[in-house]
Structures are given as C-alpha cells and as structure tokens.
Amino acid sequence: QVNVEAGRHLRAMVYLLHAHFGRDGxxxxxxxxxxxxGDADNxxxxxxxxxxxxxxxxxxxxxxxxxxDGKYQLAALAESGFDPLSRSCRxxxxxxxxxxxxxxxxxGRTIEAICAAMVKAGITDPYDTxxxxxxxxxxxxxxxxxxxxxxxVTRDLFGGExxxxxxxxxxxxLKGRYNEAKLTGDDHQLQDATYKxxxxxxxxxxxxxxxxxxxxxxxxxxxxxADCQGGIDRWNKSIEKAGDRKxx
Numbered sequence: 001q002v003n004v005e006a007g008r009h010l011r012a013m014v015y016l017l018h019a020h021f022g023r024d025g026x027x028x029x030x031x032x033x034x035x036x037x038g039d040a041d042n043x044x045x046x047x048x049x050x051x052x053x054x055x056x057x058x059x060x061x062x063x064x065x066x067x068x069d070g071k072y073q074l075a076a077l078a079e080s081g082f083d084p085l086s087r088s089c090r091x092x093x094x095x096x097x098x099x100x101x102x103x104x105x106x107x108g109r110t111i112e113a114i115c116a117a118m119v120k121a122g123i124t125d126p127y128d129t130x131x132x133x134x135x136x137x138x139x140x141x142x143x144x145x146x147x148x149x150x151x152x153v154t155r156d157l158f159g160g161e162x163x164x165x166x167x168x169x170x171x172x173x174l175k176g177r178y179n180e181a182k183l184t185g186d187d188h189q190l191q192d193a194t195y196k197x198x199x200x201x202x203x204x205x206x207x208x209x210x211x212x213x214x215x216x217x218x219x220x221x222x223x224x225x226a227d228c229q230g231g232i233d234r235w236n237k238s239i240e241k242a243g244d245r246k247x248x
Contacts, residue, residue: 001098002063002067002098002099002102005095005098005099006099008095009070009092009095010032010033012088012091012092013029013032013088014029014032014033015029016084016085016088017029017032019084020084037049037050038050038051038052046156046157047153047156048066048069048153048154048156048157049066051153056106057106057107057110057138057142057143057146058146058150059106060102060103060106060107060110061103061107061146061147061149061150062103062150063099063100063102063103063106064100064103064104064106064107064150064228064231065103065147065150065151065154065228066150066153066154066157067096067099067100067103068100068103068154068224068227068228069154069157069158069224070096070099071093071096071097071100071227072158072178072220072223072224072227073157073220074089074092074093074096075089075093075178075179076175076176076177076178076180076220077089077174077175078090078093079175079176079177079180079181080173080174080175080176081173081174082173082174085174100231104231104234107143107235108234108235108238110137110138110143111140111143111235111238111239112238112242113137114132114137114138114139114140114143115238115239115242116242117132117135117136117137118132118135118242119242120135121135123135126139126140126141127139127141129141129142140239147232151228155221158217158218158220158221158224159217160217161197161198161199161215161217161218161221162197162199162210162214162215162217162218163214163216163217164214166213166214166215166216166217167211167213167214167216169216170190170213170216171213176188177216177219177220177223178219178220178223186212190211190212190213191213193211193212193213194209194210194211194212194215195209195210195211195212195215195218195219196208196209196210197210197215197218
C-alpha cells in the first residue's frame with residue numbers, strides 16, 4: 001500500500017507538469033516516470049532514494065524517518081500560491097500520514113519483541129548481541145545504527161541550511177514554512193527577520209543569526225527533527241517499561 005500510494009504521488013506531480021507547464025513540463029514529467037531508484041545509469045537525483053531497503057527494519061525506518069521528509073516537503077508546498085500544487089499536496093499529506101504510522105508502529109513492535117525476549121531470557125545487557133540474536137530477534141544497537149543511517153541520508157533531502165533557492169521559492173509563493181497559515185509573530189514576508197542556524201565554524205558548532213528568508217530550509221529541518229523526536233521518545237518509553245518490568 002505504501003508503494004502504491006508513493007507511485008500515485010509521483011503521478012500527481014507528473015500530471016501537474018503535463019497540465020500546466022507545456023512542452024517543458026511534459027518532458028520533465030516523462031523524465032520523472034523513467035527514473036528508477038538505484039539505477040546506475042539514471043538514478044534518483046536525491047541519493048537517499050537510491051539506498052537499498054534489504055529488510056523489514058530498514059523499510060520501517062525509511063517510512064518513519066525518510067517518508068517524514070515527504071510530509072514536511074508536501075506541507076511546505078501545500079502553502080503554495082499555485083493552487084493546483086497546493087491542493088494536490090494537501091491530498092497527498094493524508095496518505096503520507098499512513099506511511100509514518102507504518103514506520104513508527106513497525107519499529108515499535110520490533111522494540112517490544114526485543115525487550116520481551118530479553119526479559120524472558122534474563123538478559124540485561126543490550127550489547128550482548130550474540131545472545132540476543134539467538135533468541136530470534138535483532139538487537140537494540142542494530143536498531144540504533146539503522147536509525148542513525150536513515151537520519152543521516154534524510155538530512156540531505158532538505159537542501160542547504162542557508163539557501164538562496166529556498167528564499168526564492170518562499171518569495172515567489174512556490175512554498176511556505178511548515179503550517180505557515182498557523183504561524184504568528186511575523187509578517188510572513190520575513191524581509192527583516194532572522195533565524196538561528198547551527199553551523200560548523202573552525203571545527204566547532206556555533207549558532208548564528210541569519211536572514212530568515214535564507215534559512216527556510218533550516219527551519220523546515222528543525223520542525224522535522226522535533227517531529228521525529230516525538231516518535232523516538234515513544235520508542236524509548238517502551239524500552240523503559242521493559243526495564244521496569246525486569247526490575248520488579
């Protein structure tokens with residue numbers, strides 16, 4: 001179902017290109033349909049979508065972490081002044097929510113199975129991976145590595161944290177910020193506003209105030225990370241509850 005809906009999202013974008021952008025749109029639409037993830041000769045432009053998904057845990061991590069980028073990109077485009085694009089993205093967001101649910105509950109069930117097996121076997125060290133895997137489950141360190149990998153490749157999907165392209169897309173009304181219509185405290189034009197962005201300067205992480213228009217991508221990434229954290233907190237609570245059962 002996730003794959004079918006993702007394919008439908010692709011076709012929706014192709015329809016917009018065909019219907020509203022003439023010959024250039026038709027050519028771009030055909031190129032989108034021809035592109036294949038992982039194809040050595042014609043791969044997806046965004047490398048996160050060329051990575052293999054070799055197992056169910058990878059699929060669950062993809063739908064929880066990488067598909068969540070889709071939620072935020074669609075939400076930004078749903079604020080577009082180009083009405084056909086805005087309406088299409090709002091429809092796709094309803095299906096994207098199902099993808100995130102599949103990912104969060106899939107990883108959640110995996111964690112519950114790991115913890116239940118460890119409690120039953122009396123294993124308290126999560127790094128005793130050999131003993132844990134003999135129980136027929138994966139181990140928590142593997143789950144952590146999967147999460148780290150998918151988060152790393154997904155960050156690239158947001159583009160540069162400081163971006164003139166992001167500013168242009170906002171200024172031209174192509175897209176907005178996440179939940180733009182609900183934001184208060186500024187004029188929604190951001191000509192004089194600033195936003196704090198964390199950057200590496202001389203080998204150290206520092207916070208800098210940068211023009212908010214050029215930090216559109218960074219703000220979307222911050223909103224995305226906060227959203228991911230909610231699901232991760234729920235996973236951690238499952239682990240904590242399993243530890244409490246063990247202690248009692």
